[in-house]
Amino acid sequence: MTRPTVLSLIAAAVLTSAPASAETLQTSAGPVEVDQVVSGLNEPWGFGFLPGGGLLITERGGRLLHVADGTSTPVRGVPEVETGGQGGLLDVMIPRDFAGSREVFLSFSIPQGRGAGTGLAVGRLSTDGTALEGTRILFQSEPGSRGGRHFGSRIVEGVDGKIYLTIGDRGDDDSAQDLGNENGTVVRLNRDGTVPADNPFVGQAGAQSEIWSYGHRNAQGAALDLDGNLWVVEHGARGGDEVNRVEPGANYGWPVIAYGRQYSGLRIGEGTEKPGMEQPAHYWDPSMAPSGMMIYSGALWPEWRGDMFIGSLKFGYLSRLDGSSFTEEEIEGDATARTRDVREGPNGAIWFLSVGNGALYRMTPEARG
Template sequence: MTRAAIATTLSILALPAAAQEEVDIASSLGDLTVTPIVQGLDMPWGFDVAPDGTIFITEKAGSLLTVRDGASERISGLPELYTQRQGGLLDVMLPRDFAETREIFLTYSRPQKGGAGTAVLKATLPEGATALENAQTIFEMAPGSSGGAHFGSRIREAPDGTLFVTIGERGDRPAAQDLSRHNGSVIRINRDGSVPDDNPFVGQNGAQPEIWSYGHRNPQGAAFDASGQLFVVEHGAQGGDEVNRIAPGANYGWPVISYGRHYSGAQIGEGTAKDGMEQPEFYWDPSIAPSDAVFLEGGDWNGDMLVGSLKFNYISRLTGDPLREAERLESEATLRVRDVDQGPDGDIWFLSEVNGTLYRAALP
């Protein structure tokens, strides 16, 4: 969703009167009124909004929901999912031409030999339909990994129409430095799953050609700024959650460098810096367990970045160059913020995993 979509007519759910409990979030702009848009969700993970106002929401256990005009539908036709621990149905993204193509992209944990891996599903959903059609997995990480942690995974459409997907290192730390594996990388693919010719490792012997950047731990947030620059937000270990400005072919250091420490308290790798490895634009210590991110367009916070916190139950607002944390937006609505975006109305929309609710925080 972008500011360009603000003119879209959006039908907000007509919730029962008893369910319409508004709360306020204190901010530097004054109190922001927070209103529930969709309630009763089970472990929601991602959302997006179609041009006609239909809200698409993923639930990690394996449900894709559409909500419009007070009515919700469960969409069938999903592939087999790996739903243990952090795995399941993850992000949802509607491309800019969704109204014409009806194409939808989902990230999920796909069962693989010996474990599971982050994968991308492409499908169509005809208007009025309740089942996905033409569903195909256009990408899955290789060669696969065991365990149920660190799948990533956000999917974003770049200004040029290619797709960026974030992938965690799956708890296999050294794999994030191994270009023969997708673990701990940001990948870039075309909408049919093919590899763009200008990806940085195309033609390099032993490298996965989809890789755009590597050396990431568990990136669960991604956002483009107004200039089209991609930023990724990733979990550190104990301390050292990072916001990274993504460049093609760049190495972001995990697990060789980090601003965090192992949960045992031991040092990670070789310290906080090394030649040939990128420094974060910003990092948190202690860790906040960051989720998704968005750059706001318009208004007093134009160009600022919002990042959800799963651990401390707030939304962090970052501003400036270099980035700094300007404030923390928190209330009983911001419990384990799993996804945050700017809605078609220009306000802040976010998912609370604990409350099972999609909220709108009205900007003045």
């Protein structure tokens, strides 16, 4: 297996110089420089920043990489993953208290007999960054799904300290309306994997108590806005990719309502609206295949404060959605091929993973001479 190349990284996660692969793109906020930071990645899926510098990057095949001081090191102690179809090692989340806890949260497709589910694990990163210690499974979705798609798997730490995990419908559309399993949901957990007492379906007969919201198709992006509200972006079928603000107990309609059609061209469900089911804040038709989501602080680009940044796997661009009007700007270049994840860095730079290039990039305002 090839070893990723780290082009330039220092403790503050700032490039010391622009490498030869730097690219200038034009945006509504002026020209930006996009620099390649890590190359040679194999199906990268998620990444997160470590306090004081360094990164963790997941590869779908099962590798967790620790990138620091110009080197990339595979991390031992990752749980066993099922890599069939869209499965594998998926998201990584580094909590706010990492400096003290050293905990790292991972989502992945967990083997379940002849099938697989969406799992959540936690371990402590060793001081040398080479191993997850004491790794344990905190949660896994109800067994029974055998399809190799729609695992969801974005992890967010809420302002309440709870862990929010997205789970796709696993290719079984109708299961997203069945509270007896977690397919097509956002689940909410305590840090130790137990169920918060104030979850909306606690005590409801036949419902899984971990569920926070349901009726989602396959949310592969999730983020907090600047007020701490949770948002997700999810894949539709042929049309109907959605951005949704997540509320406890809410039903987002899949597959009863949807803005799009089945891949066969047939109509989905009952139309686009139904009482008791939420409307998206924004949708795409045709689908752009969204993955990864970040809501920007405005640190380097004040005019983008509160805007959403979402990767497009289908068309290969970075989508900027205005936080109030949801008008879209497509930021596109060679670097944005099949953008899988996007995050804001410690100094306000915008970082993103390209599956198409097997690389991690950093976007900053163009340097003025």
